[in-house]
Amino acid sequence: MSSDSSTSAGINFTLSADQKKVQLGARDFAENVLAPVVREADREPDPLKAFQLTKPAYVEAYKRGIAFCMLPKEYGGGGLTNIELILAAEEICAVDPGFACTVLVNGLALMPVWYWGTEQQKKRVMQAATSDPSGEWIxxxxxxxxxxxxxxxxxxxxxxxxxxxxxxxxxxxxxxxxxxxxxxxxxxxxxxxxxxxxxxxxxxxxxxxxxxxxxxxxxxxxxxxxxxxxxxxxxxxxxxxxxxxxxxxxxxxxxxxxxxxxxxNGDLLINRNFAWSGPVAGIAAVGVARAAYESALDWAKTYTAGSPHPMIYFQNVGYVLGDVAARIEACRYFCWKAAHYIDQHDYHGELIGALNKTYCTETLLDSVYKCMQVVGVNSADRKHMFEKFLREAAILPIYDGGNFGMQRRRVHGVLASPNFNPRALMDDEYVEFTKEMETIDTVQRPEGPAGRPQERLTHA
Structure with a gap:
């Protein structure tokens, strides 16, 4: 076995100039436009008023091309690749994943029109979405x-x-x-x-x-x-x-x-939508965990917990935060892989999207809690951000196609297929998702309390 290293492309984790521009642009928006409104909006008890407090930030996101960045340029969208979308989403989610979800749902609503709509529908709907002078279209x-x-x-x-x-x-x-x-x-x-x-x-x-x-x-x-x-x-x-x-x-x-x-084919729409949003939810978990980790690290380097030196010099603190850092890095690159796969395979990634979403959201929910353990009881003080990090992280495994119901069942359906190649994702091969992979586990006859089969629900 030999290789000509001079001609080998290799695997490159270095962002291109265009990718870095997308990342830094999203970071500037998140830190300077979105962040100032997050605390007040999050604490507003009325959900509609809370949402309305983000409207100026949304309008600015619209003007900067963020609100419909995922739509193709031919219909007025930003034309971002999924890799670029993931880079931008991490920056926004590190400040607030709820706002990022608003943008994500614009895509969940309109990308199926791009996939399956008539040309008249595409022009009518997507061009209206991307040409609103008020910047409020949603x-x-x-x-x-x-x-x-x-x-x-x-x-x-x-x-x-x-x-x-x-x-x-x-x-x-x-x-x-x-x-x-x-x-x-x-x-x-x-x-x-x-x-x-x-x-x-x-x-x-x-x-x-x-x-x-x-x-x-x-x-x-x-x-x-x-x-x-x-x-x-x-x-x-x-x-x-x-x-x-x-x-x-x-x-x-x-x-x-x-x-x-x-x-x-509404069933295939649901599965394809949640395949596309899988790495977006995964990177949302990365963003929230990143924010919790950076806050906990800063806390550990600042406060002593009554000892003669900052907490970071205690072995258990350093070990826990090191483990969290490793998980964030691993999940980030898994999201990049999933987004890259979806870019390569015509916005299909039903298997990898579900794997990515379940693994990252559950792995990093635990990591956010570990950051709170480092900080201790002060993490429960709402003047700090840790309680918000935990609330946001707890949503991620149960939203956007819950991990227990939709996501893992899709994985199960693919794996059970007689033609499934367990090395397909490793070899970057296309894994087709078909109707034959659906319905798995959807009809059951569980036993009742007395050991008798319960009646199956049927059409009245």
Whole structure:
């Protein structure tokens, strides 16, 4: 085995001049525009008012090309690669991951239009998003639904018909679809005033007689559509992005608003969306852990805890912070790998996106807590930022396609496939995600308290 080192490209972790420009631009925005509003907004008890306090920062982000940086240039977007998006996202998430989530959801709402929409839909929606002189244009993505029996969203691709799985129905009627049902948890959907974003991409059940791999689609619901109302949700973390309930009551939407390529493929849309956002959530965890680590390191170098010298000189403090530093570095480069993979494979990365999201968010949640252990009880004092770091980190494993439900089940489906190559990611090979990989674990017959099988939920 031999190698000509003079011609080998190698693996390069050095940022290019363009990548460094993106990183530093995002850092300047995060530290000088976003940071001054974070503490007041985070402590505002009213979730809508908290979101509204970020509006000037959002408008500035819009003007700087951050708000729609992920959209292609041909439709007015920033045209960033996923690697560049990850570099920018870490800087913003280190200051506030909730605000970064607002920007992320713009992509979750509009990139499916880029993937599957008609040319008319792409021009109409994306160009409107990127050409607003007020800089306030915002989009929402609505997949999640309220808990119930049946209810919730994790088993969205179950082969059983309605009411199991996605519950919002869209009945075709003439030249329209009529929507009924509720969504719960989607971000941005209520807009700046609680009465609707400029546009929302909503995953609906267009065929209630079919399961989740055949009966789901995505439709665009515009602000001001009659029969649509919103209720803001009061969350303990990510308070700078608005989570909402949406209620559809015979809401009539033009049939032309159905995103053409998603008809019967809403399941694939959900999986592809969360594949793309996987490394964004992963890098959010990196950003939050980085902020906690830097704060804890500064604390350890400043305070003595009653000893004659700063805490950093105690072995246990140095060991714990060293372990945290290693985890941050490892997760950062895993996010870079995942983003690079998605760039190379036509914005597909269903396996690596889920692996990245689950590993990084859970690894770094523990790391944030370890930083708090270093600081001790003073980390519970809200005049410091540690309680916010912990609240933000705790959100990451359970949002954006929860790690237990959506993310790990997608990994399970891929690994169980007879054709899966366990070395594919190592060799940078494309791992196709198909409908045959869905539905795994979605239908069960668990035993009841007396050892008797419970009845399976069926269509009434």
């Amino acid at each position: 989009a929402g993505y609505a997949a999640s639904e309220p808990p119930g029996t049946p209810g919730g969203t994790a088993n969205f691709d179950t082969p059983l018909p309605h009411p199991v799985g996605i519950g919002v129905t869209a009945r075709f009627d003439g030249d329209s679809y009529v929507l009924n049902g509720r969504k719960y948890w989607p971000c941005n959907v209520a807009g700046w005033d609680g009465r609707g974003a400029n546009i929302n991409l909503v995953v609906v059940r267009t065929d209630p007689n079919k399961g989740g791999t055949e009966g789901l689609s995505a439709i665009l619901v515009e602000r001001g559509t009659p029969g649509v109302t919103y209720n803001l949700i009061d969350t303990f973390g990510h308070r700078l992005t608005p989570n909402s309930e949406i209620i559809f009551e015979n809401a009539r939407v033009p049939a032309s608003n159905l995103v053409e390529g998603t008809l019967g």
